[in-house]
Amino acid sequence: MGLGDIRYEDVIAATEEFRSLGRDDFLQQYGFRRAKSYEMVLDGLRYDSKAIVGVAHGHATGEFLRAGDFSGGAATVARCLRDLGFVVETGETFHNPAALLERLRRLKVSRGPGNPAPSRHQPLSLLWAISREADEWPRLTSWPQFRDEVGPLLVEFGLPNAKATPEYPFWHLRGSGLWEVQGIPAELTEKMPKTSILDAHHPQAGFKEEAAGLLRDPVTRLDAIATICETYLQDVDRQALFERIGLAGYTTAGSLSSPSEDESSDAGTDEYGRATGPAPRRDTTRSVIVRDEALARKVKELEGDRCQICDTTLRYLNRPYSEAAHIRGLGRPHHGPDELQNLLCLCANCHVLFDGLEIYVDPDGLVRGTRGDREPRPLRRDPGHPMDETHIGYHRDLCNLNARKPAVG
Structure with a gap:
């Protein structure tokens, strides 16, 4: 049962x-789990080394080994594959955000003749795939849907x-080590399949599970979006891009919204354009986040209803008025x-x-304007109010992502 019989x-x-x-189907069929340490790399793709050796x-x-039949590791599986001329790397790169960002x-990316700028095809495709992760869609997408969107x-x-x-x-993102394509017969993968083959087989593609898992974390996802952009x-209108690609939520720190320009009023008006009756109403159903009102009251009490940025204390209906704002x-x-x-x-x-990403708190605790048109001032912090x-860094990164000028903070 030695591994010496295995050939290239x-x-x-x-x-x-x-x-x-x-x-997934390969590992399940042959009784293996995902590699935790060693992965074989071939033509830009990564394989679970122990499973590959067992099937090889x-x-x-004629004897297919299962996971429990032999031990993995540097002295067995990795050595066997390396002796045959294959590249084996540790799989740690799939389990930390820093390595994900480095791969991004x-x-x-290719560069066209006479144009030194890198092609945007892969970056835009990755942003599109990240938007699907943010919306919790399946990580793999069929070729027709990818093509059409x-x-x-x-x-x-x-x-x-x-x-x-x-x-x-769709095909060449596999070279990033973060992307996979499933559903193309092995004999057709020696070179990039023609679109006729993609159309005929309807393969699926998307982030590998390890990358998708990392991107489910909102902080890592924001870092990935910022890294790609x-x-x-750099020269793309990010607000327009995010709106178009399904990442509009990253243009605000909260849930700011404006009335739809398409909404029209049925209220009657007189010759001067003034309303002649009550404002119209309509029934709606919506889902809202339930906030802890006790927390909102507590932060207002700790700060004495005084704005931590401008020190203003507003009054409304003869009472102090302030708002509890979520940083993230x-x-x-x-x-x-x-x-x-x-x-x-x-x-x-x-x-x-x-919330509109016009101001942020820099690493020194100073409140600054993203357009550089504000005098910095310290964010007031009550000793009993931990932050x-x-x-704060997440909000600052959002501001940096949307700033039209060089990086903030």
Whole structure:
């Protein structure tokens, strides 16, 4: 039952099965779990090394080994594959956000003749896929849906005069190590399949499970969006892009909204344009986040209903008036916690500016304007009011992502 019988071609046969079945089905069929430490890398794709060796042994001897039949690790599986000329790496890169961001910075993007700017096809496709993660859609998308949704996106936000070819990022994003394509027969994967093959087989593609798992964390997801934009899309109108791509939630720290311009009023008017009757009404059904009102009262009491940014104390109906503002917004896509450490006491004006990403708190605790048009002033902090610097940093990163000028803070 030694591994010495395995030949190079046996490993290749195992990888072909892996691609044909897809990772999950391959592991389930042969009785393996995902690799925790060692992964084999071939043509930009990553394989669970122990599973590949177990199946390769079956191709070599007719005896397919299962996970419990032999031990994995550097001295066995990794050594076997390396002796045959394959590259084996530790799988730690799939289990920490820093490595994910580094892979995003090092995409193998193409450059057109005479145009030094990197192609936007892969970055835009990744942002589109991240928006699906934020909305909790399935991580894999069929080729027809990818083509129909990403294709127009490439036309609208791609480089000027660049041809929109969604089939290229659909396939070549595999080289990032974060992306997989399932459903193409192994014999058709030696080179990029033609669109006719994609149309015929309807393969699926998307983030690998490890990358998708990391992107489910709102903080990592924001870092990934910022990394892609700052590395490849510096000259793109981000607000327009986010609105178009389904990431509009990242243009505000809260849930600011404006009335739809398409809504029309049925109220009658006189010759001077004044309403002649009561404002119209309509029935609606909506789902809202239930906030802890006791926390809101507590932060207002701690700060004496005085704005922590401008020191204003408003009065309304002969009473002090202030607002409890979440630093990292509740609900999608920010999923901030409803806790005292995530709350500020603000006046209505500063609350709007804070949620609208017009002001932020820098690492030194100074409140600054994202447009550089405000005199910095310290954020007032009551000793009994703890604030989580992670939430403040998250809000600052949002401001940086949307700033039209160089990075803030």
